[in-house]
Amino acid sequence: MESDIGFQAALEEARKGAAEGGVPIGACLVSADGKILGRGHNLRMQKGSPTIHAEIGALENAGRLPASAYQGATMYTTLSPCDMCTGACILYKVKRVVLGENKTFVGGEDYLKQRGIEVVNVNSAECEDLMKKFINEHPEEWNEDIGEE
């Protein structure tokens, strides 16, 4: 999974976010036949956006698509998805969510499974390191991003 083009693209997006001084979370939506449909990273810091999380950005960049385009698709994301991004994956009925890690944050994994979406955790050390560094340096911004405190 870690070598999948989707996961590598999500990781590149997370690195891009980190380089921009933003929340270092990236995502990439890949179709059933392995094509990248859209990719994105969290833009809270860069654009003052409370809704452009990585997965929302990937869906947005994929543009308008018929329901059939999401069939069998995988959402790769470098971090366990928050409730909003969990809901977005459920709305469009992606088949699978592959996440980089869930040590720094646990989102809606159980609910995804309840709603019939496969969840795979890659346990990526790089994803975890990116998040730990950001949370350590920007605790307030991180709490803001997950609606805490």
Place this chain on the structure above:
Amino acid sequence: MESDIGFQAALEEARKGAAEGGVPIGACLVSADGKILGRGHNLRMQKGSPTIHAEIGALENAGRLPASAYQGATMYTTLSPCDMCTGACILYKVKRVVLGENKTFVGGEDYLKQRGIEVVNVNSAECEDLMKKFINEHPEEWNEDIGEE
């Protein structure tokens, strides 16, 4: 509820969406002390956006806010919120969701309640009429918006 400034603003947004030829759903986020924080309407048709649903637009237009700003807040929306918008309300822990109607679509109301969010249905005839007209004239676009077919 129907006379609340928040509901009226959401309804104005839905009418604006209809006038633009878009999915006629509006939303408005109101703080605990009754101030409008942000408002928006579905922009699938207007901007080719799969993620700017009304509630996401209202949250986005409210901008970056600390978690405390959402405490006691109400999300007014003209239609029962889809899974993505349900998740967004849960992420930011709004206190209450007031929805215009749930006859043309039922979203995540039960899950909102499970997660401790109050849900009120206004049963607005105007909201229902706006949706019925759109669904009748644009069935494909409506199915696309809710990830169906």
